[in-house]
Amino acid sequence: MSAPLLSVRKLRVEFATRKGPLVALDDVSFDIARGEVLGVVGESGAGKSLTGLAIMGLIDPPGRIVSGEILLDGERIDHLSEDRMRLIRGPRIAMIFQDPLTSLDPLFTVGDQLVETIRAHQPLSAQAARQKAIGLLGEVGIPAPEQRVDSWPHEFSGGMRQRVVIALAMCAEPELIVADEPTTALDVSVQAQIIRLLKRLARERGLSVMLVTHDMGVIAETADRVAVMYAGRVVETGPVREVVHAALHPYAQGLMAAIPTLETRAVRLAQIPGSMPRLAPRTRPYCAFHTRCDKRFEPCSSIAPPVTRMGGREVACWLHEPVPAGAAR
């Protein structure tokens, strides 16, 4: 396998608070290959959005990356100046957010926003940029793009606005799109269309996608590989078929058990009793999931499980790791 397009290594993000730092991401590692769709799942607050923002260099104070690396095509991008990062955002990596209703500037037409974005990255005339904008709107499935290009954002429905958002993300022809729950705010009826659009763009343009979602069904259908996050850590990664059918981590097993069938699409994540722990001021000296885990044993509550590689899969769980002698109390 060639070098991954994106590689996140041991990423740690903290928030400075009045009572000291809180660890929001701890030891997060994963790769995305060219043309690959990586699904990212985990319950709300697990750190999925933060991971996406970290890749974009968009974590605002009081949050910051304390350690770890983010590599794009083998080059570190986690410590670049704002000016250099601007050359990455758009032409290399683009990000789309959960709520298409608030993602567009209400005071500018869709065309203005597209043209501005295109010209921020390419030396095109206003006329040429407008033609390109119309082409993009057509490509993402907006009917009559020549007319719609002059519409205001509020004149589009939620699903259409998310298409516009995707067109905006495509303006500078990125290699990777971070899609943070792109369908969560949409009607169930249009969710599938947006996912299909993303899949098509990924296939036609050879895009890589980091697809964050609550919907395990979408992951099962769309992603090549999946990363499961829990309390700021990646607890399991692997090819989607293997993880869906034979998850290694008990939390991932719980999630997969509740994958909705086609008939019960509306059902969201599994109902695992208990809730995720709050952010802690330092690395947890135990497995964050142990309080909810029915397979826990001695080491789980006293040592954090390391990440174990098992073929193409990785898991952080004592069930799959020899317990060091004398560690159990």
Added chain:
Amino acid sequence: MLAFILRRLGSAAIVLIFVGVLAFILFRYVGDPVNQMVGIDTSIADRDRLRESLGLNDSVIVQALRFLGHAAMFDFGVSYQFKRPVAELLIERMPATLELSLISALLSLVIGIPMGVASALGKDRWYAKLLQAVSLAGISLPTFLIGILFIYLFSVTLRWFPSFGRGDTVKLGTYWTTGLLTSSGLRALILPAMTLALFQMTLIMRLVRSEMLEVLRSDHIRFARARGLPARSINFRHALKNSLVPVITVAGLQLGSVIAFATITETVFQWPGMGLLFLQSVQNVDVPIMAAYLLFVAAMFVAINLVVDILYLAVDPRLKTTSKAH
């Protein structure tokens, strides 16, 4: 658009009629008009004759309608103290007040908005903190105190600017006298205009600052950053425009209150405007002037509100479609 303006004009008329009734009550029942107009030695018979000729013996409704009818024709009666038509007095004083107020409003926008932007973008820098501290002083010091401090500093001590009056004025057309075209007029304007502007300026600065900080946190700004737009465009094209939408309302209402509250500044600087006239008329219970001034201020606010609504329509495309749909 036209329907919208007509609708707003309708409600403006209702507001003005309501204020007109208030002005009438003030006019008719604060003090006795007859006592104000005659000397102590006037006989009771003469008083009664005057009362009859002024129509004060008619029913209240008739009097009120007559008052409103006259007011609609800009006839507010005769000032007790000056024995001249009130409308004439107001028109004479209006240019002074409007020039002072408009220049102050302009100053507060032209200085207040950039200060607000600077203090929002420089969030934790020293100059942003300095601006915040200074603005707190500007908002909490009463206008008359600022005026007196300015006079003490710039007129008495430094002798840069005159401490009172309007300087030389030039006549423009039949009604307008302007101080903006003479150097003594301009010099006389600076201190009162700064005094009057200071409060609004800090208000606008703080408003722009808080709006801008809010907008900078919004989703569409985050998305603009995620698309790699340059900081200049994010801050000054997208964030600033969105921040200014609510500022339009406040700035409009502030212009109204600048005109209404020029009274204090005009008094401190003996500025020959309507506010000074109003205060003199309060001291002398010159009720026709008070009533007319009340109506003038109300009309001012109503007109400004209308302009603000139309401006909104021009700036925010979301409103255009909804008003089209109605």
